[in-house]
Amino acid sequence: MGKIAYELEGKIAYLTIQSPPANALSSYLIKDINEKLNKIESENIAKVIVLKGEGKFFSAGADIKEITALQNSSDYESLSNQGQQVFDRIESLSIPVIASIHGAALGGGLELAMACHIRIVAEKAKLGLPEMSLGIIPGFAGTQRLPGYVGTAKAYEMILSGEPISGPEAVKWGLANKTVPEVDLIAETTKLAEKIAAKSKPAINHIMRLIPFAKTELFSKGVREEAKAFGTMFGSQDAKEGVQAFLEKREPNFQDK
Template identity: 35%
Template sequence: MTDASTSAATPALTSEIRDRVAVLTLNRPDKLNAIGAPVLDALEAELDRLRDDDRVRALVIAGAGRAFSAGADLDEIDRCTGPYDFRAFVHRMTDVYDQVQEFPKPSVAAIHGFAFGGGLELSLACDLRVAGRGARLGVPEMKLGVLPGAAGTQRLPRLIPPGIAKQMILTGEPLGAERAHAVGLVNALAPDDNVLAAARELAGLLAAGAPRALAAGKQLVDRGPGMDLAAGIAYERETVSVLFSTQDREEGLKAFKERRPPRFTGR
């Protein structure tokens, strides 16, 4: 077990590695895991540390206590003296969330209780989401007279139908987990007391894949929609051609013929 934080006594984030999966847990349960500088600094540092750690092939991001995250730290927002301060605050959030999305190893958000505002936006930066059946997911900023500022207005409509994204953003009303699953915001549902275990299990399936193919697959899906179809197909063709020369491709074919699980090494 390792901790990443600005305070050894009260870590803002904890990190545990087990079975090739790193679980990063937002650790401010007394503030419903509000996301501000301590969490962002710790998350960025841990992503940097795990990027080249061969023991880790997938991430789970979870929250301690009774919720995934209530969103951005309102105390920090209250200290913003004007739009430039606030812009710096949300810029920092989006920078770190971009690092989550661009992390070369796949990630799963384990959502229990609720994920609101900046908390939901953090989960949107993950590749996949598992939610407890009683969880609620939303961007309530409209009720405060503002809008999501950490890519919520951009990632939501790329993930779910635009009409439903508009409903969430313009009303500020959350979706229940069942509805979120039905529209594709959540990949899997789990009992409320078993969300982390279910997210670990899904991350374990991801971790069993070939590391280079996993990283390439993330890039293809994330970047492809920004290209026209012909360019996207060409990008895919070049990517899989490179993967064909890897040792993992050879191991995958050999394991298939021998009817055994492959032992991928990332080479």
């Protein structure tokens, strides 16, 4: 089932995704992230949060096996809404969240990372939204956040092709702040976290409140539409074929239905 480990070091809160082998994001883990945010806010000590993954990956996607166990379009839409709400909470926090990304941030993993305020990425990490390769679409606001970072043309390319980009490419396209060798990732992330934690907490809180005003109201409409489309897509024959092909480690044979 996995969990989100929580550790407080000084004024820095570390949240670690622990769900081997791929740190796939289940609804349980998303709920656990929310509960850890409750704890951090109630303690009112941390000035910055570092989110990272244990093992080989940051998070290689959503939990496909859990998703395929759902039955109705409304179940899929509810799952999408749940993820969107928690990720929206991360983005709206009065505390900055730094995603420290190694291995891979794919699908739901990248959508989680995009909800964070800053991304430090290992050079060999892979970042992408491969859902289209499974005959489905992103469901945790990926269609809405990605264009804001990389522009619409690159977002179309990444989502429609399903091909991931590397750490240096993520920096080039504005998806990541900085790329470093994996061996230096935690040290570099901590260095930045310490710089932020040295600042005045009320001043940090004001900055976290003010920058989001730059986001348009269309974003809220867009994520609602994404959740509906996410639910609709899972009723398609191509989605069933795509997910089955993924589980069987073969190429899908889409019939465009």
